Amino acid sequence: MTVLVERLAVIGVGLIGGSFALALKETGAVDFVIGCGRTEDNLRDALAMGIIDDATTDPVEAAEGADVIMLSVPMRAMAPLAKQIAHVLKHGAIITDAGSAKEVVLGELFAWLPSHAHVVAGHPIAGSEKTGAAAAAPDLFKGRRTILISDERTDHEALELVKKLWEAVGCKVEIMEAGRHDLVLGAVSHLPHMVAYALVDALLNWDNDLPMLRFSAGGLRDFTRIAASSPEMWRDICLDNQHVIVEAIDRFIEVLQSLRSEIDKGDGEELSERFSRCRKVRKRIEREDKA
Amino acid sequence: MTVLVERLAVIGVGLIGGSFALALKETGAVDFVIGCGRTEDNLRDALAMGIIDDATTDPVEAAEGADVIMLSVPMRAMAPLAKQIAHVLKHGAIITDAGSAKEVVLGELFAWLPSHAHVVAGHPIAGSEKTGAAAAAPDLFKGRRTILISDERTDHEALELVKKLWEAVGCKVEIMEAGRHDLVLGAVSHLPHMVAYALVDALLNWDNDLPMLRFSAGGLRDFTRIAASSPEMWRDICLDNQHVIVEAIDRFIEVLQSLRSEIDKGDGEELSERFSRCRKVRKRIEREDKA
Numbered sequence: 001m002t003v004l005v006e007r008l009a010v011i012g013v014g015l016i017g018g019s020f021a022l023a024l025k026e027t028g029a030v031d032f033v034i035g036c037g038r039t040e041d042n043l044r045d046a047l048a049m050g051i052i053d054d055a056t057t058d059p060v061e062a063a064e065g066a067d068v069i070m071l072s073v074p075m076r077a078m079a080p081l082a083k084q085i086a087h088v089l090k091h092g093a094i095i096t097d098a099g100s101a102k103e104v105v106l107g108e109l110f111a112w113l114p115s116h117a118h119v120v121a122g123h124p125i126a127g128s129e130k131t132g133a134a135a136a137a138p139d140l141f142k143g144r145r146t147i148l149i150s151d152e153r154t155d156h157e158a159l160e161l162v163k164k165l166w167e168a169v170g171c172k173v174e175i176m177e178a179g180r181h182d183l184v185l186g187a188v189s190h191l192p193h194m195v196a197y198a199l200v201d202a203l204l205n206w207d208n209d210l211p212m213l214r215f216s217a218g219g220l221r222d223f224t225r226i227a228a229s230s231p232e233m234w235r236d237i238c239l240d241n242q243h244v245i246v247e248a249i250d251r252f253i254e255v256l257q258s259l260r261s262e263i264d265k266g267d268g269e270e271l272s273e274r275f276s277r278c279r280k281v282r283k284r285i286e287r288e289d290k291a
Numbered sequence: 292m293t294v295l296v297e298r299l300a301v302i303g304v305g306l307i308g309g310s311f312a313l314a315l316k317e318t319g320a321v322d323f324v325i326g327c328g329r330t331e332d333n334l335r336d337a338l339a340m341g342i343i344d345d346a347t348t349d350p351v352e353a354a355e356g357a358d359v360i361m362l363s364v365p366m367r368a369m370a371p372l373a374k375q376i377a378h379v380l381k382h383g384a385i386i387t388d389a390g391s392a393k394e395v396v397l398g399e400l401f402a403w404l405p406s407h408a409h410v411v412a413g414h415p416i417a418g419s420e421k422t423g424a425a426a427a428a429p430d431l432f433k434g435r436r437t438i439l440i441s442d443e444r445t446d447h448e449a450l451e452l453v454k455k456l457w458e459a460v461g462c463k464v465e466i467m468e469a470g471r472h473d474l475v476l477g478a479v480s481h482l483p484h485m486v487a488y489a490l491v492d493a494l495l496n497w498d499n500d501l502p503m504l505r506f507s508a509g510g511l512r513d514f515t516r517i518a519a520s521s522p523e524m525w526r527d528i529c530l531d532n533q534h535v536i537v538e539a540i541d542r543f544i545e546v547l548q549s550l551r552s553e554i555d556k557g558d559g560e561e562l563s564e565r566f567s568r569c570r571k572v573r574k575r576i577e578r579e580d581k582a
Contacts, residue, residue: 076559125508145506184503187494192510194554198547199486200569203478206542212475213572214579215436217416219483222513224573231566238554238562249551251497253544256489260540263485263529268367271529275522278491281504282420282515288505 004029004164009066011036011059011081013046015127016098017072018136022051023169026138030165036062037133046133064088068165071097075105075236082112089117094158096120100185100233101241102149102178110153118158121149123181124171125189129228142170143289147185150175186244190237194249196226197234295320295455300357302327302350302372304337306418307389308363309427313342314460317429321456327353328424337424355379359456362388366396366527373403380408385449387411391476391524392532393440393469401444409449412440414472415462416480420519433461434580438476441466477535481528482543485536487517488525 008024010017013035024030035052036059037043043055056062063069063085071078078097089095095117099105102121109119126144128135146166150159163173176184200223207213216224238245262270299315301308304326315321326343327350328334334346347353354360354376362369369388380386386408390396393412400410417435419426437457441450454464467475491514498504507515529536553561 125506127508144508147506180501183501184506187497187501187503188507188511191494192490192514194550195486195490195514195547196510197566197569198550199483199543200572201550201565202543202546203482204568204572205546206478210474210478212478213576215416215438215475216479216576217418217435219487219517220479221573221576222517223483223486224569224576226510226513227566227569228573229566229570231563231570234566235559235562239557239559242554242557246551246555249547249554252490252493253547255493255496256486256540256544259485259489259492260537263533263540264537266530266533268526268530271526272522274492275488275518275520275525277495278488278518279520279522281491281495282512282519285504285507285512285515 001028001168003031004161004168005068006031007066007068008033009036009062009069010034010052011062011069011071012073012077013037013042013052013055013133013136014072014131015135015140016124017070018046018049018051018133019138019140020070020072020098020124020169022049022136023138023141024165025050027168029168034062034066035133042133046136049133049136051133051136059085060088063093065090066093068094068096068161071095071099074230074232075099075101075240078105079108079112082109086113089114091116093117094120094161096122096162098122098124099240100189100237102181104240106149106178118155120154120158120162121178122162122166123147123185124166125185129225129230131230139170141166144171146171146173147181148173148175149178149181151177182241182244186241186248190241190245191248191252193226193229193234193237194245195252196223199223200227292319292459294322295452295459296359297322298357298359299324300327300353300360301325301343302353302360302362303364303368304328304333304343304424304427305363305422306426306431307415308361309337309340309342309424310429310431311361311363311389311415311460313340313427314429314432315456316341318459320459325353325357333424337427340424340427342424342427350376351379354384356381357384359385359387359452362386362390365521365523366390366392366531369396370399370403373400377404380405382407384408385411385452387413387453389413389415390531391480391528393472395531397440397469409446411445411449411453412469413453413457414438414476415457416476420516420521422521430461432457435462437462437464438472439464439466440469440472442468473532473535477532477539481532481536482539484517484520484525484528485540486543487514490514491518
């Protein structure tokens with residue numbers, strides 16, 4: 001395809017940033033990628049895998065002259081980065097990100113970045129518990145959704161370009177406001193992770209008194225996979241989407257308490273009805289995926 | 292291998308009963324299998340797949356003359372079945388099961404079955420959200436654990452035979468008392484399922500106000516898979532392991548509340564520590580699997 005971006009800087013060449021660069025290079029939408037990271041080993045991996053064409057540990061060097069800058073670092077690292085690179089951004093540079101919560105970060109990016117650069121915040125609904133450039137894969141985003149944020153501050157040409165990039169790597173793009181994103185993702189992604197962490201932690205405590213973890217079957221294994229996600233990333237999501245996550249946990253506990261009460265009363269009919277209703281959700285999501 | 296059982300009756304030719312019969316026939320440990328089920332379509336599948344050699348919808352016909360009878364039906368169906376087949380059991384017949392909770396069912400089986408038959412309760416820690424004979428697979432149990440129950444009522448020769456059958460299909464067998472089984476499984480299996488059901492149900496409610504389910508990513512998909520398990524089976528598990536499950540939910544809610552409070556306070560340090568601790572559990576379980 002035609003080149004959409006001459007020079008892309010990826011700051012944080014991990015699973016998400018690495019896969020984004022790799023997929024874009026494969027489609028030909030991007031001409032040159034400079035990768036910036038904290039550890040040289042990871043950058044060496046990224047160079048060897050052809051994810052990036054050049055590497056640096058200095059964000060300023062990466063950002064200078066770049067047309068598009070992808071910030072794919074833990075969210076609490078984004079504001080300091082923005083502050084650091086602000087003075088070298090070229091006119092019309094687009095700064096985008098892949099963070100899992102948008103309202104707080106977006107405010108920080110707009111606060112630190114100069115008005116001659118454009119901020120287009122984004123969030124690909126993809127990933128895994130793996131981390132690092134070595135886990136990058138060009139098909140990570142194929143068939144997945146990416147949410148891009150639009151509000152009164154958004155430059156529409158910049159938004160259109162970032163949309164084309166995500167479409168080039170195989171995503172369906174949906175555009176919404178930051179608050180709505182944070183509410184939806186707080187529910188369907190952040191809450192499940194909190195529940196998985198709490199479950200694994202509760203069993204870890206209990207296992208001290210009564211060894212049980214070795215009897216874990218399929219169900220628990222899925223939870224331990226989710227709870228093996230990056231602690232740094234999930235700490236930042238908790239800090240940046242605090243209020244929504246707290247509300248989501250409260251809603252969840254209310255439902256769990258009502259299930260607990262049905263079990264306590266031995267109410268087989270209510271239990272059957274609830275379990276049957278839940279069973280249908282999987283099929284519904286599969287249908288919506290195809291839509 | 293040498294024939295361990297001449298005539299095996301499988302009552303309930305679903306995922307578990309069907310896979311058990313199929314795997315035993317493949318190893319040659321069982322000579323003849325009669326399958327009993329409620330629906331003729333499912334029995335036809337089982338005959339066509341070579342899971343069973345003969346089929347009936349009458350449990351009495353299946354049990355008559357059988358050396359080993361596997362009850363792989365929802366747990367609340369076991370006592371009525373035991374009552375129904377009690378009078379045709381041959382001397383020394385072994386009745387075993389694959390139910391997910393043991394103390395209640397075991398009491399019922401001993402109450403209904405004649406003393407010239409032997410009860411050996413069991414629970415293979417395997418399965419999936421799929422149901423029916425069509426989902427049966429001979430390798431379902433390979434490398435998994437099966438728990439067999441032993442107490443002062445257990446016949447040791449019968450226990451030894453059932454142990455050999457589970458080993459023949461590839462399981463590691465552990466023997467323990469029913470109460471311990473129910474506590475361990477209540478924690479590592481029943482609790483995760485209740486948590487998954489409550490999460491899916493909470494999001495189902497929330498989705499009515501704010502469409503969100505189509506944004507579900509990997510984490511939530513695992514939960515919806517678990518919550519797609521058989522409603523009938525899980526209703527019975529709730530009824531038969533009521534007290535343990537209620538205790539497990541209470542323990543879990545306590546941990547989730549403490550996580551909620553860390554998020555509410557924005558305590559990044561505590562959050563990182565908790566998430567890092569949970570991340571290690573997956574590797575630990577993998578190590579214990581190999582041990």
